[in-house]
Amino acid sequence: MIRISIIGFGNVGKYVYEALQAAPDMKVCGIVETPNVPVPQGMNDLWITDIKNVRDKGDIDVAVLCLPSRVCPDAAETLLKMGISTVDAYDIHSDIWKEKSRLDAVAKEAGKAAVIAAGWDPGTDSVLRALMEAMAPRGISYVDFGPGMSMGHSVAAKAIEGVENALSMTIPAGAGVHRRMVYVQLKSGADITKVTQMIKADPYFSHDETHVKQVDDITALFDMGHGVRITRKGSCGNTHNQIMEFSMRINNPALTSQVLVSCARAVTKQAPGCYTLIEIPVIDLLPGEREDLVNRLV
């Protein structure tokens, strides 16, 4: 059994816990949260309130980081230096190479492995983009997200003056273009016309077609479903019009968590260093014997 610590027990952490319960080869050996978070019912035997004590409930092979992206690299560094392999779903695309390079050196020094950016985008979508390019080296790929809630855009809308709560839906308009549907619950006395103007002027929204709608209660709209469509039309040698498409409709944090858990398995099979998902053989994500997997899946 691979011994796992869950670092952070928010939305993703809870789904990681569920995915681990369903995994035949892994065991939860600790959950780390900050002292202000109340211990959930039945979790006393796993609960740890300081990352320094991550081994207090038993030895750990892999720490699954269920933390906001911006704090993941430092937490990974801390854990790697403690001799624990790490997996995270760091999603700041522009900084992945920089953070991967930094953690690669830390991991090698510690003789452990790390997987970074192990969600669905970045993550499994990255594998699909790379595979499609290997199948049709010249051509154009489009990634269309949604319909689904964008956390970043929702937070940006919520920060606008007069907004009590907000939810921003990403609507795919095709060919990588997206429309934003922003649902806002206003503070008493706020003016929807003014709020709409300010949202449309915000850098998060100013480049996209944006619609703002006032609702009484944002929580009534809450749904964690999301989706993506990746299309590529390209050529092999002199042969054009090779057409491929991947699409999915999924519960967003549940899939992110499952990819983290599959990568927690894979990380135990990698040489010391830090990897993105496109640098790991997909077979390493799965439980079971190599012979069975090749016979069943190849």
Added chain:
Amino acid sequence: MIRISIIGFGNVGKYVYEALQAAPDMKVCGIVETPNVPVPQGMNDLWITDIKNVRDKGDIDVAVLCLPSRVCPDAAETLLKMGISTVDAYDIHSDIWKEKSRLDAVAKEAGKAAVIAAGWDPGTDSVLRALMEAMAPRGISYVDFGPGMSMGHSVAAKAIEGVENALSMTIPAGAGVHRRMVYVQLKSGADITKVTQMIKADPYFSHDETHVKQVDDITALFDMGHGVRITRKGSCGNTHNQIMEFSMRINNPALTSQVLVSCARAVTKQAPGCYTLIEIPVIDLLPGEREDLVNRLV
């Protein structure tokens, strides 16, 4: 530049040649064919008529086997023992593990690497099946092929008494069930009713819904387009109804050849041994610097 020899210059061999012309990091350094095949125009400088002389037109890093599946493993063994890495699109699913295990030992002994079953199914479809299972570990995947010509079924129909020429189309009926549309050109005096009965009784067709149609000229129907749809509906932890789908419409030998060429690049990056596509990181299939690939695709 990776120095490539093309072994066999039939349909796939010709598309491999085209894909290699478009690859920025590979060079054709020989084409091996049997002496009875006439040298195509402009190919004299590359043409070799005995596999023993595979290095006659220059040193070789990788041999791309464009041969019928049944002769691939022995050809791979011969070339590996000569110190040349190999790639093939061996497609007899039931024997892949056996042949991979045999070639693994040969490759390790030779200090070279081999990739086996590197087409689209087995091949890139295998990667997709494995990835989808890592994303939703419990559930059912379906693979629906077509519409497209099945070489095996066409050959089986052609072998029926009274059949001059035949083409069998695979038509997807959903959930992994397929219908066979068999177009036959009859020999003079043959009876379509009797031919239809014999085709439907043949083990290649007896388990599927099969329709037989008589045509004057099979060559008028010829088209190498094919397709596949892979669907999975499964669960992550306690979250059900995670739905994903991959589909493509492609020129069949052109895609097979492109996957072979991408794997010819990847094989140079593997430790000695024999690999299927699910055992290779997808990044290794692509040309270019790791940093650029991670920045662009992850």
